[in-house]
Amino acid sequence: MNATNRGVNRTVLFLVGVVLVAVGAAVVAAQLWPAAADAWQTTASNTLAWMRQADEATRIAEGTTLSWMAVALLALLLVVVVVVVVMIARLGGGRTSVLLREEATGGAQGAVTIRDGFASDAIRHSLAGHDEILASRVTAHRMRGTDVLHVSVTARQNASPADAAKTVTGLVDKLSVLTGREMPTLVSIHAGIRARLASETPRVN
Amino acid sequence: MTTPILKRATRRELHSPRTVAAATVLVLVALAAVYAGVEIVLHLLRLDPLLVTPGAALDGVAALPDIEAKPAVIAGAVVVGIAGLVLIWLALTPGRRPRHRLDLPPHSVVVDNAVIASSSAEHVRRELDLPRGAVVVGVGHRSADVTVRPVPGQAVDKNRLRTVLKDELTRYGLPAGMSVRARVLRPEEGNGER
Numbered sequence: 458m459n460a461t462n463r464g465v466n467r468t469v470l471f472l473v474g475v476v477l478v479a480v481g482a483a484v485v486a487a488q489l490w491p492a493a494a495d496a497w498q499t500t501a502s503n504t505l506a507w508m509r510q511a512d513e514a515t516r517i518a519e520g521t522t523l524s525w526m527a528v529a530l531l532a533l534l535l536v537v538v539v540v541v542v543v544m545i546a547r548l549g550g551g552r553t554s555v556l557l558r559e560e561a562t563g564g565a566q567g568a569v570t571i572r573d574g575f576a577s578d579a580i581r582h583s584l585a586g587h588d589e590i591l592a593s594r595v596t597a598h599r600m601r602g603t604d605v606l607h608v609s610v611t612a613r614q615n616a617s618p619a620d621a622a623k624t625v626t627g628l629v630d631k632l633s634v635l636t637g638r639e640m641p642t643l644v645s646i647h648a649g650i651r652a653r654l655a656s657e658t659p660r661v662n
Numbered sequence: 663m664t665t666p667i668l669k670r671a672t673r674r675e676l677h678s679p680r681t682v683a684a685a686t687v688l689v690l691v692a693l694a695a696v697y698a699g700v701e702i703v704l705h706l707l708r709l710d711p712l713l714v715t716p717g718a719a720l721d722g723v724a725a726l727p728d729i730e731a732k733p734a735v736i737a738g739a740v741v742v743g744i745a746g747l748v749l750i751w752l753a754l755t756p757g758r759r760p761r762h763r764l765d766l767p768p769h770s771v772v773v774d775n776a777v778i779a780s781s782s783a784e785h786v787r788r789e790l791d792l793p794r795g796a797v798v799v800g801v802g803h804r805s806a807d808v809t810v811r812p813v814p815g816q817a818v819d820k821n822r823l824r825t826v827l828k829d830e831l832t833r834y835g836l837p838a839g840m841s842v843r844a845r846v847l848r849p850e851e852g853n854g855e856r
Contacts, residue, residue, distance in 0.1 A: 463674075466684035467753040473687050474749030481743025487727045488736050494727035501724030508720070522706045534699040541692040548681055603667045615784035618764065618773040619834045626769045641668040642769050645675055645761075648776035 459598070460551025465544065553599040556606070557638050571636055573597040573606075579635070580608060583628045589616035590624065606642040611649050618646050672770045678757035687749065758803055764835035773834075775801040782830045783808070789826050790818060799827065806831060807843040814849040 486493035508526065515525035556576050559569040577595035584593045592611040597604050608629065612621045622644055629642045697712075705715050714722070729735055762778060764771040783799040786792075786808060798809045808827045812818045824844040832838060 459679075461679045461681050463677075463679050466680040469684050469687055470680060470749045471753035473691065474746040474751075474753060477746025477749065478743050479746075481739045481741075481746060484726060484739035485736055485743070488732050488739070497727050498724060501720075501726075505720055505724055522708060527702060527706055531699055531702055534695045534702075537695040538692050538699075541688045541695070545685055545688050545692075548685060598671070600667055600671060603665075605667060605671050607671070612777050612781075614780050616777075617781045617785075617834070618771075618777050619766075621777075622764055622766055622769075622771040622773070622835075626766060626771070629769065641665050641671070643668065643671045643675060644769060644771045646771065646773040646777050648774045648780065 459549045460600070461548050465547075469544070551598050551600065553597050553604060556597050556604060557636060557640070576606060576632060579632055580625075580628050583631075584610065584625070587624050589613050589621050593625075604640060606640045607645070608642060609645045609647065612646050614648070621646050668770045672763055672772060675772045676759055676761055676763060678759055680752055680757060683749070683752050760801075760803075762801070762803075762836055765837075766835055771835075778831070778834060778836070779806075782806075782827055782834075785830045786810070786823065786826050790823065792816075792818075804839070805841045805843065807845065809845045809847060811847040812849050816849065818846050820844045820846055 483493075483497070487497040488494070512524045512526045517523045517525065517528075554573050556571045556573050558571075559566075573596065576597070580595050581593050584590045589612060590610050591613050594609045596607050596609075598607055599605075606629070608625055610621060610625055612618060625644045625646075626642070629640075629644070633639045698716075701711055701714070701716055701719075704711055705717070711718075726735065760775040761772050762775060764773055779799040779801045782801075783797045786799065787794070787797040790797075790810070792810060793813055796811050796813070800807045806827060808823060810818050810823055821844075823846065824842050827844070828840075828842045831840060831842070
């Protein structure tokens with residue numbers, strides 16, 4: 458539940474996919490179909506001739522290999538690399554450490570900030586006493602200007618997800634009473650390697 | 663599930679972000695661009711190319727239809743095309759994760775299918791008094807199936823089995839529209855243990 462822009466991810470996949478399909482289809486057509494092979498060769502030799510001519514015409518100085526054409530190509534490649542690096546750097550993120558902030562209201566009370574560590578400690582310690590929950594992780598995320606609490610727990614094998622959910626949401630409700638603020642909360646209950654390794658829920662309680 | 667923001671968070675938890683695929687593709691694109699840049703610079707400096715000079719590479723592309731090894735070229739192109747189709751498929755399919763949303767307002771709860779399956783299997787096992795490991799439940803996006811292997815001499819009614827599982831899933835807060843398939847296997851010879 459991070460701030461990754463999923464539309465960008467899918468757009469990248471779609472565009473690269475379309476390019477690959479187009480290249481593959483063009484090469485296969487050029488191999489199997491004489492008309493397509495002719496078209497391929499004419500286009501390719503025309504493009505190559507144009508590039509060579511542009512390369513000659515835009516030489517920066519006599520007797521060098523450097524041309525504006527080459528510079529433009531390199532700049533284009535650089536732009537591609539920079540855009541890609543920026544896109545990769547923007548993946549993930551969106552975690553916030555401030556759970557809620559109460560501004561100073563005059564009088565004796567100053568500004569109050571509650572950090573996610575507080576919610577995390579409170580919920581994790583309370584969950585430690587519950588047998589059906591093996592592990593928990595509490596994070597706060599900022600989505601569209603609202604803070605969302607995400608409580609992720611690993612349930613013991615065979616434990617009822619409804620019971621586990623009730624346990625966790627009960628604790629979240631208590632936390633919201635404690636802080637005096639309702640926070641939108643997403644609870645996710647996972648199976649995992651820990652659930653498989655730990656013993657099952659006891660059959661006699 | 664009341665606020666739109668929680669709806670959004672839940673939707674994001676239920677669907678794959680496709681980050682791994684996108685990051686892999688982006689890294690490959692960057693590597694290709696860097697390689698092309700290096701070859702161009704080497705060519706400009708009149709140094710030996712790493713693999714092929716830019717001019718020779720372009721001539722090679724132009725001469726692709728005349729190449730001798732046609733099957734190899736076609737096979738390579740088909741592989742490229744299939745890779746492209748896979749990427750388009752990744753881009754357009756919803757990419758649902760094996761999870762379900764439970765209806766427990768005002769909070770939003772998302773549960774792995776494996777948790778639902780193991781818990782409801784245990785419930786069915788106790789309800790029908792079956793031995794350990796005799797009940798296998800699979801949970802999908804829109805359906806669940808249960809397979810039971812009773813001990814010899816024990817009769818398990820298929821409809822009862824389906825009802826028990828369906829009730830348990832409804833109790834969890836799963837959508838009522840989920841279809842449940844039940845299967846009763848023949849009892850195993852011997853003591854019924856697996």
